Amino acid sequence: MGEIQLMKGNEAIAEAAIRAGCDAYFGYPITPQSEILEYLAAANPEKRTGMIVLQAESELAAINMVYGAAAAGKKVMTTSSSPGISLMQEGLSYMAGAQLPGVIVNVVRGGPGLGTIQPSQSDYFQSTKGGGHGDYRLLVLAPASVQEMSDHVKLAFDLAFKYRNPVLILTDGLIGQMMEKVELFDPVPRSKTLPDWAACGKKGRPHNIITSLHLDAYEHEKMNQKLKEKYALMQKNEVRYETYYCEDADYLIVAYGASARISQKTVTLARNRGIKLGLLRPITLFPFPSEAIARLAAQLNGILSVEMSHGQMVEDVLLATRQYPALRVEHFGRFGGVVHTPEEILEAFIKLFIQLN
Amino acid sequence: MAIEGTVVVEIDRCKGCGLCIEACPQHVLDFADSKVNIKGYRYVVLTSAGCTGCTNCAIVCPDRVLTIYRKKEA
């Protein structure tokens, strides 16, 4: 039984970073996730584990600091929110191109533009389809509780180094700001050794070069082929999701993060009215649980993708169920920072699927 | 007895920029007469005696194609 605490989601992320053996954190203030940098600054982990915490002059500088520490072979992390994450896209493309591990957390707020500080899920495309330039993907985890905010940090570091690829934790202001009980995992000691590919001083080996540049197109194509195979491997081995009342479901909600929590209540409300509604919660958004959804599609009359956005993940659900063209797939979601209620979701569901007259 | 030095040119790495010719206080370096290297660049050669091995040419050469020897005093 690990140490139990009552924490904000943001604070759980910060504490988990220290416990996961993170070597360095580079961040920048932005609502709704400034608590992460504040917590790390107050915790002064340099004393506890030697972990470096530095506030950068911009998210642009922060992600390039992450790139640098990662290139040196270290466990490194940054966190921000939507506008800041947009500034980091170039850096993420460079990290993917140079095959560098690292953990990035996006506590999403309403967009586009300066948007709002309330929660949203409108960064799904940017997160899962590669928001920067070039063919690359981030492995994307979507926590739906303060517990997962902590657990996913450790998981993210493991996956980042397993695949030498940046890993994104896609959460939102709701989960970041709310407080919940969390069982913290036991601290993992910071690594004493550096990977053999790292640029950390060539003692006892030929020199290493960390770069995403190959002026020879055929060389660059070879590197891209390696990335393509890496993402296929992720799709094969790293899909994670949860199901809720799906065994006998006639209808399915697909929702992640905050929307999944809210939709659980909608499932209960629907079942109270005799509607066999189930919920599938993707935990990894890339790789997307397409097969799981496809398997369920056979028994379903309709799928509702519930997202606090105009509808982005719904496209992946449509892709996943393309062998069932007759199966209706719809989206519902408040957006712009407004959080939908379980009742609103049920009402939309009934209008879309039940009251067809 | 005058100090004697010499310059060994890696002909195929020379880019014919001429900076060494400019830097040589003894004016003993010049482009080879109507010859080019494997890359098509004119390259430099020692044209006459008088090199003192002062290394001026070598340290202004952006491609470090000049290796300098200087005869130690007997």
Next chain:
Amino acid sequence: MESTDIIKPENLVYKRSRLMTEQPLSYCPGCGHGTVTNLIAEVIEELGIESEVIGIAPVGCAVTVYDFIAIDWIGAAHGRATAVATAVKRVLPDRYVFTYQGDGDLAAIGTAETIHACNRGENITIIFVNNGIYGMTGGQMAPTTLEGMKTSTCPYGRDVNMQGPPIDITRMIAVLSGTYYVTRQAVHTPAAVRKTKKALLKAFELQKTNKGVSFIEIVSNCNSGWKMSPVDANRWMEEKMFKIYPLGDIKVDGKMLV
């Protein structure tokens, strides 16, 4: 006397650093980047720190400098080398870390990173080659392009009313307390090369004392960008560039000289 009997190991007084790889340099004939790249290899070799140094390569003419010197390198995004260097030095404080950047990289897109790394007093060495133009991309106007100087993006000469005068980022960062040694050198004559080498040696050695940033600007020619022969370009540089970018130490032991 035939010069061949002078060519003996004991008579060797100068040769290319063994840290230079076999890769021919990609720089144009007569370009100062070549001299600077070789000087860095010579300094690292002489200080015996080849296994403890990490270079941060820019985007610009020196973008593939990591192919030329056999040390560990990290290629940074355009303008971000000083942020990358900041992190590398923070997570590996006992290593030598330096950036190699051009004027576009350091004084245009990377201005904020340059200023804040200097203001934080990172214990890194910043090597800044200022040739008043964007060379790699074909000779466009840079922040350090001189008034009236023609480039592909100010073909009628830089108009300071429209594009502002050439910026002196080196003096700007010198006033920040985080910079400890700030100097402006050149590599167009033997004497200038020797001074630049001394400055590089001093800068790398300073990293051990954790006193803050050592910043070396090297004013250099750009023969293809300026459309001049290497010799003419160096002469033009002396007449024009040195007026706006005068050589010499600007800050030593944390104190402003100029």
